[in-house]
Amino acid sequence: MKTSPFYYVILVLFLIVCGCKKSEQPKPESKKFYEIEAYLQTVSETVPGLSIAITNGPDIVYTKSFGFSNVQSKEKLTPLSTYHVASVSKTFTATAVMQLAEKGKIDIDKPLITYLPYFKLKDIRYKAITIKQMLNHTSGMLDISNADDEKYYDWDKAIADEGALERYTRSLADSAMQSGPGLEYHYSNIAYDVLGDLIAKVSGMPFEKYVKDNILSPLEMNESSFYYPEIKKDLRTSPHTGNPPVLRAVYPYNRMHAPSSTLNSNVLELSHWAIANLYEGKYKNRQIISSATFSKMVSPTIHVPDFNADMGLSWFILPYKGYKTYLHDGGDIGYRSMLALVPEKKIGVVLLSNTDQVDIEMVYFKVLDILLAATNP
Numbered sequence: 001m002k003t004s005p006f007y008y009v010i011l012v013l014f015l016i017v018c019g020c021k022k023s024e025q026p027k028p029e030s031k032k033f034y035e036i037e038a039y040l041q042t043v044s045e046t047v048p049g050l051s052i053a054i055t056n057g058p059d060i061v062y063t064k065s066f067g068f069s070n071v072q073s074k075e076k077l078t079p080l081s082t083y084h085v086a087s088v089s090k091t092f093t094a095t096a097v098m099q100l101a102e103k104g105k106i107d108i109d110k111p112l113i114t115y116l117p118y119f120k121l122k123d124i125r126y127k128a129i130t131i132k133q134m135l136n137h138t139s140g141m142l143d144i145s146n147a148d149d150e151k152y153y154d155w156d157k158a159i160a161d162e163g164a165l166e167r168y169t170r171s172l173a174d175s176a177m178q179s180g181p182g183l184e185y186h187y188s189n190i191a192y193d194v195l196g197d198l199i200a201k202v203s204g205m206p207f208e209k210y211v212k213d214n215i216l217s218p219l220e221m222n223e224s225s226f227y228y229p230e231i232k233k234d235l236r237t238s239p240h241t242g243n244p245p246v247l248r249a250v251y252p253y254n255r256m257h258a259p260s261s262t263l264n265s266n267v268l269e270l271s272h273w274a275i276a277n278l279y280e281g282k283y284k285n286r287q288i289i290s291s292a293t294f295s296k297m298v299s300p301t302i303h304v305p306d307f308n309a310d311m312g313l314s315w316f317i318l319p320y321k322g323y324k325t326y327l328h329d330g331g332d333i334g335y336r337s338m339l340a341l342v343p344e345k346k347i348g349v350v351l352l353s354n355t356d357q358v359d360i361e362m363v364y365f366k367v368l369d370i371l372l373a374a375t376n377p
Contacts, residue, residue, distance in 0.1 A: 032374035053267035055348035086330025089263040094314030164255035196259025224265035239334015274348030336360040
């Protein structure tokens, strides 16, 4: 039977009308994202830039960037814009150590000097410091005094040669200790920088290459790197301070402090990291650590009274409104960051800002409140 040409006209019009109606219907989760976006729009009025990504189960369900990569150039941020993520870097460094432990190349309960015989502190108790104590901040080692001052990290020197980590480890010979190993919680960036030297020596490759080959690439974090010269110039953001915000003259990069601080990434790729940790080391079909190893990393080892949290191996374990959360924030010159997981809800939140003048924890908890309110009956 021959079909009338008017049939096709009517069919096309029907599909267009139906398609319009469908697109106009709000998604079931839209309301909470509208509320989050309205809140972040308000926050963005006082900061140069802010990016967010939210994951639910194995998917990225929301992402948005507000403001500028650079307040002078007025280049707009996108979810692919790369930020210095500061101490969120430590969760990657700890995972690298645990990967090597899974392979039998490291025993985290053994003293560090088993693997780095040139490691030395002024206090003789350094000989007893174990790798696990460095991972959970009970080594007793000192911390760098002020993350916002270039002179403590030598950010202004931008040291980038391959020997930087070993030189830094060796430079600690006159350093004191805050307490005996394993006795007290004392957050230490220095300990994590030395762990990077450990990773390099045990793996036989530079720290940054080990992490890229064994964590970043398997997680499809292709624009992310601990080695700043690798970051594409058109994706880089600039650090800011003050209110109104002004550019910081110095970008926070020094290869001596890569393991504790220098990962550069974006909210989309950090979402892959969030998903991998929500699924106990698995992203898509890649298992970067075993579920048993992940369980060790998020098991409490010591209580941190100042935060009402427990410390795992790099992860803070914080109870919040009846839920257990795993999180790590970060802050260095010109940047603030937060990566947090709610395993019971399979929710991940990534927040990055290119200013050191934003209360990233406050922003995160407001976003989390909205998410939890939307998912609770």
